[in-house]
Amino acid sequence: MSDLLKTPLHGLHLELGAKMVPFAGYDMPVQYPMGVMKEHQHTREKAGLFDVSHMGQVVVKGASYKEAALALESLIPVDIWTLGENRQRYGYFTNEQGGIDDDLMLANRGDHVFVVVNAACKAADIARMKAALEPAVKVEEITNRALLALQGPASQSVLAQFDAKAADMSFMNVVTLEVNGVEAWVSRSGYTGEDGYEISVPSDQAETIARALLVHEDVAPIGLGARDSLRLEAGLCLYGHDIDAGTTPSEAALTWAIQKSRREGDRAGGFPGADIILAQMANGAGRKRVGLRPEGRAPMREGVELFASEDSTNPIGTITSGGFGPTVGHPVAMGYVATEQAAIGTTIYGELRGKRLPLQIAKLPFVPANFKR
Numbered sequence: 001m002s003d004l005l006k007t008p009l010h011g012l013h014l015e016l017g018a019k020m021v022p023f024a025g026y027d028m029p030v031q032y033p034m035g036v037m038k039e040h041q042h043t044r045e046k047a048g049l050f051d052v053s054h055m056g057q058v059v060v061k062g063a064s065y066k067e068a069a070l071a072l073e074s075l076i077p078v079d080i081w082t083l084g085e086n087r088q089r090y091g092y093f094t095n096e097q098g099g100i101d102d103d104l105m106l107a108n109r110g111d112h113v114f115v116v117v118n119a120a121c122k123a124a125d126i127a128r129m130k131a132a133l134e135p136a137v138k139v140e141e142i143t144n145r146a147l148l149a150l151q152g153p154a155s156q157s158v159l160a161q162f163d164a165k166a167a168d169m170s171f172m173n174v175v176t177l178e179v180n181g182v183e184a185w186v187s188r189s190g191y192t193g194e195d196g197y198e199i200s201v202p203s204d205q206a207e208t209i210a211r212a213l214l215v216h217e218d219v220a221p222i223g224l225g226a227r228d229s230l231r232l233e234a235g236l237c238l239y240g241h242d243i244d245a246g247t248t249p250s251e252a253a254l255t256w257a258i259q260k261s262r263r264e265g266d267r268a269g270g271f272p273g274a275d276i277i278l279a280q281m282a283n284g285a286g287r288k289r290v291g292l293r294p295e296g297r298a299p300m301r302e303g304v305e306l307f308a309s310e311d312s313t314n315p316i317g318t319i320t321s322g323g324f325g326p327t328v329g330h331p332v333a334m335g336y337v338a339t340e341q342a343a344i345g346t347t348i349y350g351e352l353r354g355k356r357l358p359l360q361i362a363k364l365p366f367v368p369a370n371f372k373r
Contacts, residue, residue: 004022005025006027007051007054007206008146008204009146013029013221016032017032023054023224026054026119028054029221030225031223031225031226032220032221032222036225037326039222039225041327043151043152043220043230044194044327045152046218046219047150047216047218048192049148049222050222051146051147051148052198053147053206055117056118056122057116057200058114058126058129058139058140059113059139059140059142060112060115060133060139061113061140064111065111065113067137068112068137069081069108071137072113072115072129072133073267073271074132075271076091077091077271077274078106078262079259080106086108086110086175087107087172088107088108088173088187089106089107089172090103090104090257091103091104091105092257093128094249095245095273096273097273098273099244099245099247100244100245100254101121101245102118102121102125102239103118103239104118105189105198114174115129122141144203144204145202145203146200146202147200148198148206149197149199150196150213151191151197151230152192152195152196154216154219155194155195156195158216158218159177162178162212163177163178163179170188170372171188171195171372172187172188172189173188174186174187174188180205180208180209182202182205184209185201192231192234193230193233193235193236194369195372228321229323229325232321232334232366233325233328233332233366233367234365237289247289248277249277250277251288251289251336252289255281258277263278263281287336288336288339288342289334289336290334290336290337290342292319292332292350292360292361293331294322294333294350295357295359296357298352299331299333300331301321301333302320304318304319304350304351305350305351306318306335306359307348307356308341309349316341317336317337317348321333322334325367327366327367332362334364342361344362345360345361348360348361
C-alpha cells in the first residue's frame, strides 16, 4: 500500500472514516460509514461530494486557441475548434484500429484548451499529446490543483452560497468562481447523471474547501462505490471496462460525440482510425453496447457471458459493468451483444454460476439525466 499515491484530501477521508482501496495507483475512498446504498441515494436526493483529484488536469496552449484546438483534433475526433468559449465537450483519443484509448472532457478557456483525463491513462495521454503537439503547442500537466465533484439536485443551492454565479451556469458551461475565497475552475458537469459541478482548486486549499462544502446539511462525502452505481444507472461508460482500445465509437454507442464537421467536409477525418470509424458510422458495427435488465434480484457483473437462448453454445456478448441499481430497485448492467440481438426488449441469457438466467435488452439510461440545460 505504501507505493500508492495520495490525493490532497487523503487525511480528510481517513478522518471521515472512509474505507480506502487502491484505484488507478491511488489510495481512494470506496465508501464512508453511511454505506454505498445510502451514499447513492443521498446523491440522487440531495448532494454528494466526491474526490476526483486522481484524474489528470492538462492545459494545451498554442499561439492561439485555434492552433491548440486544431492540433488536438489530430488526436480526437471531436469539433474542438468551434466549441464556444467557456464551453466543455466530451471526447476521446482514438487509435489506428478505430478503438478508444481513453475518454476525456475538454473545454475552451479562451486562450487554451483545458483537458481532464482518466487517472489510469493519465501518463500515456499526456505523453501522447506531448509527442504529437510539442513544441508548436505546449502541453502542461497541472499538478498543483485538486479536483472535487459536487453532484445532486442540491448542488446549485450549495455552491451558489459561495458564488451566486454558480446558479447562472448551464450544463457544460465552464467558469472561474470564488469558492470559500479561493479561485476555482468550475464546470457544470459530472459522472452521476445528476446536476452538479466539477471544481478544480489549488491543492493546498482543497481540504479547507471540502470541509466548507461538507458543513452544509445537504452535502455528504461519497466514495467510489456509489460513484460506480450512479454512473451505471446513468448509462455512462467506465474506461477499461465498458470501453477500451479494442472498442470503436460505433460499437460503444458514442458516435454522438463526433460532430458533423468531423464526419464530412474539409475537417472530416484526420484523426487516428478515421477510415474505420467513419465506415462503421455509415455501415454499422457487428456489436453494440446495450443496457441490460436481469430478471430477479441477482446482479450480473462484469465478465458474465451472454447467449441468445438457454441452450445455445456460442456467446453473443459479455457484460462489462453490472450491479444493483439503488434508484431503480433492481439489478442493472451494460455490455456488448451482436447487433442483431441488440433491439430493446429482446430476451437473452447470462451464464451465472453454471445456470442460464434471462435478461432483457433495456433502454439507456436506467435513470433519466437531470442536467440543467
